[in-house]
Amino acid sequence: MNNNQNILIIGAGLCGSLLALRMAQRGFQVTLVEKRPDLRKVTQDAGRSINLALSDRGLRGLRLVGVEEEAKKLCIPMNGRMIHDSKGNTFLSPYSGRKDEYINSISRPGLNMLLLDEVEKMPNVQLIFNHACETVDLENASATFRNYNSKEKKTISADAIFGTDGAGSAVRKSMFESHKPAGRTGGFLFSFSQQWLSHGYKELEIPAAENNSYRTYKNALHIWPRGEDMLIALPNLDGSFTVTLFLPYENSDYCFANLTSPKMVHEYFNKEFPDVVEMIPSLAEEFFGNPTGPLGTVKCSPWNSFGKVLLMGDAAHAIVPFYGQGMNASFEDVVVFDDLIENYFPSPTSPPLGGGWEGLFKEYEALRKKDTDAIADLAVDNFHEMKEHTAMEIFQKKRKLETAFEAEFPEDYYSKYSLVTFKESITYSEALKRGRAQDKAILNLLDDGKINEEMSLKEKLELVKKATEAILHDDEVAFG
């Protein structure tokens, strides 16, 4: 019998596995429960996003638990966006002017398996699969699960519960339903939002060519921007690409509501993405066989109930995939949380300080929520940028200028994309504020003709910096 704090983590996806591993490394007694079967034993997830973009914030989380090097073996570096225009022309738009900055394509199940393998090596973790969370007793920190096979119910109590059960979180649902605006006895005010884009997504596959070679350039995130709709593709280690189509549900020339036959799907792809058709041999079968997924943003507050239960990762802040930051933000959650924990639990057996779990949960949210709100908003912005702006001249000019700044003055300039993706030392909310001001400065300087070809790059940079500071100052005066 030990007197360690008992931790129950609900959801053994990427965030839950990383958190379990870290908490176990710190010596807590951890129970990690997952609704689905063990993905190391059962193949699943047909049609769900099977690769993801891993960048600096996510790598920092993996470094924290000592698996960064192992994870890198699963990575394919992507140096930029390969833009495919409607005539089949391509050009590469680098993610950064600095040579060492790139993002990585990584297999979601591959990375999850790696983390679960590490979790399983820890003697102080109990790992339970096939148990779906049905209800959470928020005030008493216990949760009831249903065994997928036997249908039996099982209740687990803990000192603290973490809901890392993803965008459709059952733990968050318990909080939503405990919401009682008037009176508030036994209830609390739970702010909540779910916002859906008018677009859905569909996954398709470009299979590997002979000898696991790639049918198009390997080290890029491919984009076919078409205004209202967009196709992207990320490489996999086996030579294939996972392709995702983003398309309006309805009210568009081409939309999920009217692409109802193989003939129409082929017509649409031949017209919009002629260079892709030949690379997807099973186009129509996949289009009609794979589910159509929605694209939603979820925000909520407070993340904790009664100082007993805390939401983390997608359960607390699901975002749309257009900044490639979903997993990275969740891993950064664990890093931020881990930075604080010693002030409350110097060791897992010592008496809690500073209000214990409740104090810790509140400080964590006070520190973190503005940043997950920021990346949620940035991801929606990027949806519009990717499908529309990447094909527009003024945005291409801006991108070119920023890439030149980063190449020539690597210490002095970070684009909004670089701030978000590569500059882990600043928060998402700072990246949003500075990044948007920079974008506004450059677009207006270009629009006003104030940046011209007689100027040196250094002069252009000074102009952009000055205009950015003026914008930040004016906003500060007006909005505080």
Place this chain on the structure above:
Amino acid sequence: MNNNQNILIIGAGLCGSLLALRMAQRGFQVTLVEKRPDLRKVTQDAGRSINLALSDRGLRGLRLVGVEEEAKKLCIPMNGRMIHDSKGNTFLSPYSGRKDEYINSISRPGLNMLLLDEVEKMPNVQLIFNHACETVDLENASATFRNYNSKEKKTISADAIFGTDGAGSAVRKSMFESHKPAGRTGGFLFSFSQQWLSHGYKELEIPAAENNSYRTYKNALHIWPRGEDMLIALPNLDGSFTVTLFLPYENSDYCFANLTSPKMVHEYFNKEFPDVVEMIPSLAEEFFGNPTGPLGTVKCSPWNSFGKVLLMGDAAHAIVPFYGQGMNASFEDVVVFDDLIENYFPSPTSPPLGGGWEGLFKEYEALRKKDTDAIADLAVDNFHEMKEHTAMEIFQKKRKLETAFEAEFPEDYYSKYSLVTFKESITYSEALKRGRAQDKAILNLLDDGKINEEMSLKEKLELVKKATEAILHDDEVAFG
């Protein structure tokens, strides 16, 4: 038997009553169902907001159904904000520099009774009280109600259903629960948000003095701004004022969590609102007798389901009370809807045009939602402005300048407040865009010392207009 379109309206508050009256005037067959008893026969609503601010957008709705003059008899004009500082000094900050622009304090139940009396005069309206909506069959346009007295259930079908059942709408709840992200058969994506302020509110009363006279200046909205907390008071016809305290729930020197005894309540009021204490003889009794209400913003989309059921008023867009626009926005909903209806139903018996109810509902939301989103955001902004800024020097300077502009150049300048409150010819979203740009322009010109006393008022106005246009232009280039 007639072949008129049958309309079911759920909720006979201000919005539902106005809508029922208008639809009946147009000849539709209307059933109006209310959860509560008939408020003309039973006194209720203790501790709920009993007076409201009625301004131009709301009056336009009342004019549409021909009750504007009757309603005005219930009104007390309020010409400005009477600011009470912590020493008991007061000064009046006019709502506008134009003499004919003011807002009105009006009794909520008084206005509701007036509308219900008019509704009851219409032969084509059936009015049912004491029936609470339990479920709505969205696809088939029928709703089931429970009789409050007999507990019997009753199902009513219609060609179209309107949910005007307020911020806690049961109709909206049916839509929320029909939400099915994946697959979508029989379901739909329902974007929804509820956001709570960290403050709650408590109603108190300044009773009338002798002979129904007023204990403080009658024709103003009184404000005691104190940074984190705030007291306001609106006059009633009987000489009393309805007072509302806005206070944090917790984590503040004074908050609902720690004002737990009559002694503490008196200590708090004596310290913060010394000039009020003597005017509220039953302070502690009311403080502990009246409920604490939450302050929330609700947004959702789509407002209609299956072209059969439409949300209107607070059910579609509940807002916080700090712009005095809740009722006005709901009445404007009816005006906007009524403007469109003839394109779809030239008469209630003619065959529907343009997609009938579904076409109408979609056009209505496409036109209206951006504006109710805007007033929701403006109302939250004004919460901060009222409790903090009204006491800050730079904001007082701005307000003075704007009042002078409006007095001297009444056709050339409208402050953000005037745009929202008195300029019904422009939409809330336009008012937000232009009003925020003006505020930013003036605050920055003041902060930079660019407005000085040597300049004529005309020169100052030109400077503000130029800076405003520059801000709008720069935003347009950067954000479209």
